[in-house]
Amino acid sequence: MQLTAEREHYLNASYGLKSWLLTKDHKRIGLLYLFTITLFFFIGGAFATLIRLELLTPQGDLVSDDVYNRLFTMHAIAMIFFFMIPSIPAVLGNFFLPIMIGARDLAFPRINLLSWYLLVAGGAFALFAMIAGGVDTGWTFYTPYSTTYANGWVIATALGIFIAGFSSILTGLNFIVTVHRMRAPGMTWFRMPLFVWANYATSLIQILGTPVLAVTIVLLFVERVFHLGIFDPARGGDPVLFQHLFWFYSHPAVYIMVLPGMGVISEVISTFSRKPVFGYAFVAFSSVAIAVLGFLVWGHHLFVSTQSAFAGLVFSFLSYFVAIPSAIKVFNWTATLYKGSISFETPMLYAFGFIGLFTIGGLTGLFLAALGIDIHVTDTYFVVAHFHYVMVGGTIMAFLAGMHFWWPKITGRMYPEGWAKLSALIVFVGFNLTFFPQFILGYMGMPRRYHAYPPEFQVLNVLSTAGASVLAIGYLMPMVYFTWSLKYGKVAGANPWGATGLEWKTASPPPVHNFDETPIVTHDAYDYSTVHGEEIQVG
Amino acid sequence: MQDEIDSPQHHVDSAGTYVAVLVTLLFLTILTTAVAYVDLGYFSTVIALGIACTKMLLVALFFMHIRHSTKLTKLVVVGGLLWLAILLLLTLTDFATRTWIGVPGR
Known part of the structure; x- marks a missing residue:
């Protein structure tokens, strides 16, 4: 297919701000999400920069303890609720889930646009709170800090998260209905790409878990504002109840963040080893298994909270089970590589990074699921390193893998491969330099959430801060070359990677309704015998 | 479908x-x-x-x-109730057994 200047696609079909702000096209809404989450990524990154600068020296000399509390709280809130949770589902899922199952749009395009507005509205409340002075409770809003003692903008921030939660619920609803109702003829459940399975499983968590977060925020609100006794023991409440309710959502939220990333990795590993994903059905069901098991383990966040030791035993036991479907994925990706025709384009480099770093993050999670070890390292930098290996080493690596993989489809242009490979390398090195020393710091006993620390911890903290600078460069590079490529990048064909999904069978960038004719699916996902010599129907 | x-x-x-x-x-x-x-x-x-x-x-x-409604809709309702049961049941593993042994230090 030849790209011609006249061909109409979703980017040139209409122009002007109104055409974007009122669009019902899932592809444009995906890009609106991309701009929004990128803004919050850099806001969260700015807070992280200040945190790492403060920790360069043992003394609390850059900011006060109170300001430091606000910095780490707002770093987490920006990154978790307004970057990571919407990142892969709302950007890449929105853009590609309908195309990958041969649909013209999501089931409810107007609700899809509403979801974006809800995220923006929630983000506006959170931004207001940040600018007005911030909040210092930690992103977990533990009671009684949040209900009784905190002076910051607790309600404004919580309200922002409450509103953004509905964005997440509606996106999940949209994805589930779309997958059930709008698959193209021949696109059976077991022909769906694994990215779709992963987003489907994620949507289940979003729908089942997020309402509980909303309820918890309402309860926090009524206790803080109206002094009703829900969490305050003096009024007949129980502060640990808050932790149960909060983590019932927030532990599965970890899987909201990482499952879609696993979907991206399945696509990338298959494409760049030119083999079907090993054990397709196991990988598909492991996404659903992670979604379900993720709801049974939240009590491992409460091991030192005066939670009953018996409950601790149950939650510790159940926590180990999540490792099984996670390991199925890692082993099956590795088996996919076996005897594959592997090439090392940028998305594949990020995918390799994901597999290694997620495995470290996941296995250290098992350390923390063990009651005895957890009590030793609770609230230390070991925990900080663990979840950054999962969230940053996992989710952000996968997000960048996906952005590079699908960039030619989204924009119709190739990014510069050499610069991109360099950035992948810098991100990998910078990430490990930042977070590996934190495992050692935590094991040695350095507690998290303090702006000062004993001098013997300085060397490892300096290494970590140096790593963060390297990581920042690695993250800025894609911003620059992606923008550059919009004008100067090589024009991408419909299928520059020789991949199998339906998204590669339409033009780059796709037309407004994705396909000129509804595709008819006759092959399994990842059937590479279908790639060459096929006819492209759009253009 | x-x-x-x-x-x-x-x-x-x-x-x-x-x-x-x-x-x-x-x-x-x-x-x-x-x-x-x-x-x-x-x-x-x-x-x-x-x-x-x-x-x-x-x-x-x-x-x-x-x-x-369809079986799928009924499944959604049952699923919602099941998840509520998970929330209540696993939370009760804490509240129902918290006093069985004392908290160290108290």
Whole structure:
């Protein structure tokens, strides 16, 4: 297919701000999400920069303890609720889930646009709170800090998260209905790409878990504002109840963040080893298994909270089970590589990074699921390193893998491969330099959430801060070359990677309704015998 | 896709049924209020929750048309209730057993 200047696609079909702000096209809404989450990524990154600068020296000399509390709280809130949770589902899922199952749009395009507005509205409340002075409770809003003692903008921030939660619920609803109702003829459940399975499983968590977060925020609100006794023991409440309710959502939220990333990795590993994903059905069901098991383990966040030791035993036991479907994925990706025709384009480099770093993050999670070890390292930098290996080493690596993989489809242009490979390398090195020393710091006993620390911890903290600078460069590079490529990048064909999904069978960038004719699916996902010599129907 | 589009029947109950459900709901509301004035000890909560669950079922089955919905819709409802059960049950593993052994240091 030849790209011609006249061909109409979703980017040139209409122009002007109104055409974007009122669009019902899932592809444009995906890009609106991309701009929004990128803004919050850099806001969260700015807070992280200040945190790492403060920790360069043992003394609390850059900011006060109170300001430091606000910095780490707002770093987490920006990154978790307004970057990571919407990142892969709302950007890449929105853009590609309908195309990958041969649909013209999501089931409810107007609700899809509403979801974006809800995220923006929630983000506006959170931004207001940040600018007005911030909040210092930690992103977990533990009671009684949040209900009784905190002076910051607790309600404004919580309200922002409450509103953004509905964005997440509606996106999940949209994805589930779309997958059930709008698959193209021949696109059976077991022909769906694994990215779709992963987003489907994620949507289940979003729908089942997020309402509980909303309820918890309402309860926090009524206790803080109206002094009703829900969490305050003096009024007949129980502060640990808050932790149960909060983590019932927030532990599965970890899987909201990482499952879609696993979907991206399945696509990338298959494409760049030119083999079907090993054990397709196991990988598909492991996404659903992670979604379900993720709801049974939240009590491992409460091991030192005066939670009953018996409950601790149950939650510790159940926590180990999540490792099984996670390991199925890692082993099956590795088996996919076996005897594959592997090439090392940028998305594949990020995918390799994901597999290694997620495995470290996941296995250290098992350390923390063990009651005895957890009590030793609770609230230390070991925990900080663990979840950054999962969230940053996992989710952000996968997000960048996906952005590079699908960039030619989204924009119709190739990014510069050499610069991109360099950035992948810098991100990998910078990430490990930042977070590996934190495992050692935590094991040695350095507690998290303090702006000062004993001098013997300085060397490892300096290494970590140096790593963060390297990581920042690695993250800025894609911003620059992606923008550059919009004008100067090589024009991408419909299928520059020789991949199998339906998204590669339409033009780059796709037309407004994705396909000129509804595709008819006759092959399994990842059937590479279908790639060459096929006819492209759009253009 | 045919497997799950099991042709939802647009069954509409008679107006009489809706009125009967409405009257039952109003009666149960009055009953909840009345019972609140009687001290039944431990059973006060049980009866209040029992009435609330009955009302919830009436609304879901009749007003939300779950009674005549597809199997998939019923599965969604059962799934929601199952997840609520997970929340309650695993939280109770803490609250029900917290006093079995003392907290160290107290």
